[in-house]
Amino acid sequence: MKKKKSSNVVKYNRWGYIFLIPFFVTFIVFQLIPLFGTFWNSFFENYRSGRQQIGPNFIGIENFKTIITSGLIWKYARNTLIMWVLGFVPQIFFSLLLGAWFSDKRLSIKASGFFKTVIYLPNLIMASAFAMLFFTLFSEGGPVNSILVNLHILKEPFAFLNDIAATRGLVGLMNFVMWFGNTTLLLLAGMLGIDPSLYEAAEVDGATSTQKFFRITLPILKPILVYVVITSLIGGLQMFDVPSVLTNGKGNPMETSMTLIMYLNNHLYSKNFGLAGTVSVLLFLITGILSFIVFKVSNEKNVK
Amino acid sequence: MKNNTTSKGLGIHTRRAIAYIILILLSFFCLIWFFILFINATRANSELGTGFTIVPGTYLLKNWETMIHRPIPIVRGMFNSLFVATMSAILCTYFSSMTAYAIHAYEFKARKAVFTLILMIMTIPTQVSALGFIQLIGNIGLRDSHWALILPSIAAPVTFFYMKQYMDSTLPLSLIEAARIDGAGEFKIFNTMVVPLMKPAIAVQAIFCFVGSWNNFFVPTLVLDTETKKTLPILIAELRNTDWATFDMGAVYMSIAFSIFPVIIVYLILSKHIVGGMTLGGVKG
The missing domain is CATH 4.10.280 (MYOD Basic-Helix-Loop-Helix Domain, subunit B)
Known part of the structure; x- marks a missing residue:
């Protein structure tokens, strides 16, 4: 009897593999093979020079040497990092603040559903359309300049997109507006999971809400915070839509808002597959390292 | 403060x-x-x-x-986007449920390894395999086809993860056992019992898949060449590309509004589910 049952289970469990087929066939065809294809390309000289096709010729790691010694990739990595920080610092600050307020029962924010709905809204907006919108709003003859001049904050229209700091700042601002609602909801869920008796005990001891935040909330939230920082950094490395549409793919002024993925995209468009492959491999390695840290941290969380 | x-x-x-x-x-x-x-x-x-x-x-x-009479086919782009995003949302939620069900309901040997593998796949950005992807779809004749954007959504690790979490909390194995005793086949159990039970999760994830596909910009620009096949984000970027001085700015704002406001309206109607669903999937991820 027992034996019969276990063979039945085995019979059923074969279905586990069958149900996995669509996922893995799709993954292998559309992701894994392309990934190896990309790596393969990085070892070949393969580009167009005018009308002439050069390669593909196997050249080992020459492409990597070219990319790393040209210095451009460092410049674009720096741009990407600067614009990420400009968006991320206000994002994490306001997300922590809002999360603490929403989860504070004594503060009992009214209409918190309304506020959550509003701050999450920009996250769903098409990034390219949002960037296009900012481009028109902040253009020299656009409404923002018109408002600032009318309010006498500016004497004459300011060309935001000809200014390095203003352009990077706008990208940071857009990333902030698009992502802080998302981060707030993540952190809030973490904060709501904290045992309320901890706060009650602290209140009995006369702790202020600031002390409660720094001594209880932050330490307990640390794993989620690390998760948020790293996943946001991984997302930041993929920054493309916003700066690309805002600057028409050129990263103006003087390529100071050119990101790593825009660099990759330029190689894809000019059909320099060797260098495009190389940039992809480097991005893959960086993302891999960052993801490894996330796995480490989230495993620690599970052990606890 | x-x-x-x-x-x-x-x-x-x-x-x-x-x-x-x-x-x-x-x-x-x-x-x-x-x-x-x-x-x-x-x-x-x-x-x-x-x-x-x-x-x-x-x-x-x-x-x-003015907008619909401009050479940039915005309305056509909207229909293209609708088609790609709807098909992606359907395939993504159905097959992610299926993948999650495989891990949830069956105790096969490689179960844990497969689960970890899918989580690792989640961390690979689509951009890093983009080069190989466009070469591949060129080889298999999917270049300039909407299906090149739709089919990959069958393998969606993030949606899979959410579905798995949802099953852990709402789908008891005893229910599946009971259906088996009644003589139902495995496919039938999945289609007629599991999928209807997963409806709330499917609804939430369908919205996220839809929006993700609707907003997708990087890969579609590389895949679609024909003007009448292009999706909205590409056309918006083309708007940025064109000569500014000759432009009717009213029509430009109209085009941007046309690609943003439908999403806002749908969001406001469904916001309760979206805001709640986002946290459920996010924190545990």
């Missing part, structure tokens, strides 16, 4: 007032752009040159007409 602690801290009323002021300011910062967009989409090109006003204009319909 945080430095502002006396021995007793700020009074609860002061803190509440500060909280409301900051919340209102942040909400303002989230919405003002869309407000200006709406106003400007209702004004004529000539009015737009004279500066911003808070009162809407009367050119809404005229801007609409």
Whole structure:
């Protein structure tokens, strides 16, 4: 009897593999093979020079040497990092603040559903359309300049997109507006999971809400915070839509808002597959390292 | 604010007032752009040159007409986007449920390894395999086809993860056993019992898949070449590409509004599910 049952289970469990087929066939065809294809390309000289096709010729790691010694990739990595920080610092600050307020029962924010709905809204907006919108709003003859001049904050229209700091700042601002609602909801869920008796005990001891935040909330939230920082950094490395549409793919002024993925995209468009492959491999390695840290941290969380 | 602690801290009323002021300011910062967009989409090109006003204009319909008669096929793009996003959402939620069900309901040997593998796949950005992807779809004849954007959504690790979490909390194995005793086949159990039980999760994830596909820009620009096949984000970027001086700005604002406002309206109708669903999937991820 027992034996019969276990063979039945085995019979059923074969279905586990069958149900996995669509996922893995799709993954292998559309992701894994392309990934190896990309790596393969990085070892070949393969580009167009005018009308002439050069390669593909196997050249080992020459492409990597070219990319790393040209210095451009460092410049674009720096741009990407600067614009990420400009968006991320206000994002994490306001997300922590809002999360603490929403989860504070004594503060009992009214209409918190309304506020959550509003701050999450920009996250769903098409990034390219949002960037296009900012481009028109902040253009020299656009409404923002018109408002600032009318309010006498500016004497004459300011060309935001000809200014390095203003352009990077706008990208940071857009990333902030698009992502802080998302981060707030993540952190809030973490904060709501904290045992309320901890706060009650602290209140009995006369702790202020600031002390409660720094001594209880932050330490307990640390794993989620690390998760948020790293996943946001991984997302930041993929920054493309916003700066690309805002600057028409050129990263103006003087390529100071050119990101790593825009660099990759330029190689894809000019059909320099060797260098495009190389940039992809480097991005893959960086993302891999960052993801490894996330796995480490989230495993620690599970052990606890 | 945080430095502002006396021995007793700020009074609860002061803190509440500060909280409301900051919340209102942040909400303002989230919405003002869309407000200006709406106003400007209702004004004529000539009015737009004279500066911003808070009162809407009367050119809404005229801007609409100018927009649809422009060479950039925005309305066509909307239908392309709708098709790609809807098909992606259907395939993504159905097959992610299936993958999650495989891990949830069956105790095969490689189960744990497969689960970890899918989580690792989740961390690979699509951009890094983009080069191989366009070469591949060129080889298999999917270049310039919407299916090149739709089919990959069958393997969606993030959706899979959410579905798995949802099954852990709502789908007892005893229910499946009972169906087996009644003589139902495995496929039938999945299609007629599991999928209907997963409806709430499928609804939430369908929205996220839809929006993700709707907003997708990087890969579609590399895949689609024919003007009438292009999706909205590509056409919006083309708008940025064209010569500015000759442009009817009213129509430009109209085009942006056309690609943003439908999503906002759907979001406002479904916001309860979206905001709740986002946290459920996110935190555990």
